[in-house]
Structure formats: C-alpha cells, structure tokens
Amino acid sequence: MPFIDIKVIAGAFTPEEKRRLVENVSEAVIAIEGEALRPFTHVVITETPSGEWAVGGEALTAQDVRAKRATAPAA
Numbered sequence: 001m002p003f004i005d006i007k008v009i010a011g012a013f014t015p016e017e018k019r020r021l022v023e024n025v026s027e028a029v030i031a032i033e034g035e036a037l038r039p040f041t042h043v044v045i046t047e048t049p050s051g052e053w054a055v056g057g058e059a060l061t062a063q064d065v066r067a068k069r070a071t072a073p074a075a
Helices: 015-033 035-040 062-071
Strands: 003-009 042-048 053-055 058-060
Touching (some): 015 042
Parallel strands (some): 003 042
Antiparallel strands (some): 053 058
C-alpha cells in the first residue's frame, strides 16, 4: 500500500496546484497498482520552509521556484 510524500518548497505552489499534484499522482499510482488499492493509496505534501532547500549547494526560495516555472517552456 503506497504512501507517496511529495516534497515542495513552502509557498512555491498554490493550494489548487497542490490539490492537482495530489490527485494526478494518486491516479498515476492507482493506474499501475490497480483500482482495488485506491482506498489505501496515501499522498501527502510536505513543505520545506523557503530558503531551507538547496540544490548543488544553492539555497532556493519559493520566489526562485516561481521564477523558474515562469520561464520554463510550456509542456
């Protein structure tokens, strides 16, 4: 029974975006594991305070993430 923990920087995503993340990740996992395990598929979002997440030794803020998302090519 999967427990999925999505980690994000606090303030980088709106409540609606976080809701969509939870729904879409849940559906992807259920598509693989089977509908019978839907009631046992848990997804949570854990937020790390802005500035306390680093990549390559560089701390990132929610503002940094929003800026990167704004310049990323559309999918």
